[in-house]
Amino acid sequence: MTAKPVLPTLGIEEIDRQHRQLFDCLERLEAWVGKGYGFAAACATVLSLQNYISNHFQYEESLLRSHSYPKLEEHIEAHRKIRAQVAHYAQQITDGGDVSSELCRLVRDWLLTHIGIDDFEYAKLLNSGS
Ligand SMILES: [Fe+2]
Ligand SMILES: [Fe+2]
Numbered sequence: 460m461t462a463k464p465v466l467p468t469l470g471i472e473e474i475d476r477q478h479r480q481l482f483d484c485l486e487r488l489e490a491w492v493g494k495g496y497g498f499a500a501a502c503a504t505v506l507s508l509q510n511y512i513s514n515h516f517q518y519e520e521s522l523l524r525s526h527s528y529p530k531l532e533e534h535i536e537a538h539r540k541i542r543a544q545v546a547h548y549a550q551q552i553t554d555g556g557d558v559s560s561e562l563c564r565l566v567r568d569w570l571l572t573h574i575g576i577d578d579f580e581y582a583k584l585l586n587s588g589s
Contacts, residue, residue: 467575469582477515485566497559505549
């Protein structure tokens with residue numbers, strides 16, 4: 460059993476609230492996978508992730524834009540990659556594939572690498588008053 464991930468806190472209330480939704484989504488996904496409902500869980504998760512992506516990434520990108528974040532383009536590119544991975548898994552599900560384990564890995568990596576490193580980096584700047 461893989462250790463439970465820790466949700467990185469950025470100190471920006473609305474962003475932290477949105478990131479918690481992703482964390483909760485992973486918890487639900489892993490719980491359902493653990494009960495043997497991988498395919499159904501993957502279907503539900505991919506839909507929530509697509510919905511989450513359109514809200515959260517848009518919110519985050521406009522926040523960064525309003526602060527003239529110097530790495531905005533790089534950040535948008537990182538978002539684009541995550542969006543593309545989710546779209547890829549959505550297609551695999553449509554083709555009948557159970558991608559629940561891949562989705563667990565994707566969301567864990569998103570929490571750890573994107574939120575924990577990339578998002579954390581802009582938060583340092585925004586929290587410093589920029
Ligand atoms: Fe984020
Ligand atoms: Fe981000």
